[in-house]
Structures are given as structure tokens and as C-alpha cells.
Amino acid sequence: DAKTTQPPSMDCAEGRAANLPCNHSTISGNEYVYWYRQIHSQGPQYIIHGLKNNETNEMASLIITEDRKSSTLILPHATLRDTAVYYCIVRTDSWGKFQFGAGTQVVVTP
Amino acid sequence: DGGITQSPKYLFRKEGQNVTLSCEQNLNHDAMYWYRQDPGQGLRLIYYSQIVNDFQKGDIAEGYSVSREKKESFPLTVTSAQKNPTAFYLCASSIQGPNNSPLHFGNGTRLTVT
Numbered sequence: 125d126a127k128t129t130q131p132p133s134m135d136c137a138e139g140r141a142a143n144l145p146c147n148h149s150t151i152s153g154n155e156y157v158y159w160y161r162q163i164h165s166q167g168p169q170y171i172i173h174g175l176k177n178n179e180t181n182e183m184a185s186l187i188i189t190e191d192r193k194s195s196t197l198i199l200p201h202a203t204l205r206d207t208a209v210y211y212c213i214v215r216t217d218s219w220g221k222f223q224f225g226a227g228t229q230v231v232v233t234p
Numbered sequence: 235d236g237g238i239t240q241s242p243k244y245l246f247r248k249e250g251q252n253v254t255l256s257c258e259q260n261l262n263h264d265a266m267y268w269y270r271q272d273p274g275q276g277l278r279l280i281y282y283s284q285i286v287n288d289f290q291k292g293d294i295a296e297g298y299s300v301s302r303e304k305k306e307s308f309p310l311t312v313t314s315a316q317k318n319p320t321a322f323y324l325c326a327s328s329i330q331g332p333n334n335s336p337l338h339f340g341n342g343t344r345l346t347v348t
Binding site for chain 2: 158160165166167168169170173211222223224225226227
């Protein structure tokens, strides 16, 4: 599985957009990029995933660069409830093993 | 509502005892997984199962055992051979096969062994 690199922490003001970067320079052409988040003492929550096109759903937007070596998760209007650890993961075309790194601790402040 | 149920939420055991963590899903997913999480760290894969009566070791399987007798259930036994069993354990499931299907997680069991 391709490794991912994320900053260990980020702060964001409530109501502003939060842009979370992820580097995956060794990603293969058939590997998807997934984003999850984990609020303390809960199971990780699926946010969004994509292959090469930008994706948007009710939670967030995912922007993948043209060379696919990096991506950005955008939370358009951060709320206090978005405070969590955010994980960027790439997944192979095998049966589907996910490898979680340490993620980015996002703190949304009033 | 469909989902994954892990029980209990908190579990306490004495050192030397085996303990079994429950995981049940009603999502009709073929694949199920067990992860372990230690404080301040990401998730590490213990075991996974792609189909009933079959399972594979993950990255840290030593000291653990699993069974998959039913599609809905994937219990994890933490044996006395596991040297550092105190951790947060997470069960997950997914549709088997395509790599564009997300994992769905339960809310975890926090195991404390003293």
C-alpha cells in the first residue's frame, strides 16, 4: 500500500473552510484515496473517497492533483463538532486492506 | 438501522485470562476486520475475514484468535499470550471485492487488563 504523509495537527476557526493536505507520492494508478475521521473514543467515520476526479458529498470535498501525488480534504464550513483526527488512506486493488497512519488532529476553535 | 455493534464498550480483565470481544453486523457485508488502536496512534490490523469460515492474519495477529462461523459475526479472543492487551479494539466490515467500497466501523471496545 502507498504510504501517506499528513501534518500532525491543524487549527481552524469555526465557520471557515478547513483544508487538510495529504501526500501520497507513491500512489499507483489503481489506488483510491480515502478519508476518515475519528472523534475521541469512537470508531472512525467514513468521509469521502476518490480515484482521480474531484469528489463532493454532504460532508466534504476531495481535491486530487492531476498527478495524484497529493490530495486535499475540504470541510467547507468547519464547526466545533468537526474537531477530530482525520486520516488519509490509499487502498490497493486487492481485497481491500486499509493502512491507517497517525492522521491529522484538527481542532476547530470558536 | 444497519450497522456494526461491538460489545461491551468497556471490558476489564485480570492478567492471564482470555477474553472475547463481540462484533455483529447487519449490513450483509462479506468482509470483516479487527483493528487495535493504542493511545495517540493509528489503527493496526489484527485479523480479517473475506468470507465465512475463512480468515487471515493481519499485521499484529500474535496473541489473538478469531472465528467466522456466521456472516454477521466475527468475535475476537484476546489470549493470555498477548503481551500488551490493554487497548481500544475496533471492528469493521465492507463489501468484498471492489477497492472502492469503504470500511464501516463499530464504536469500539476499550479493554483494560490489570
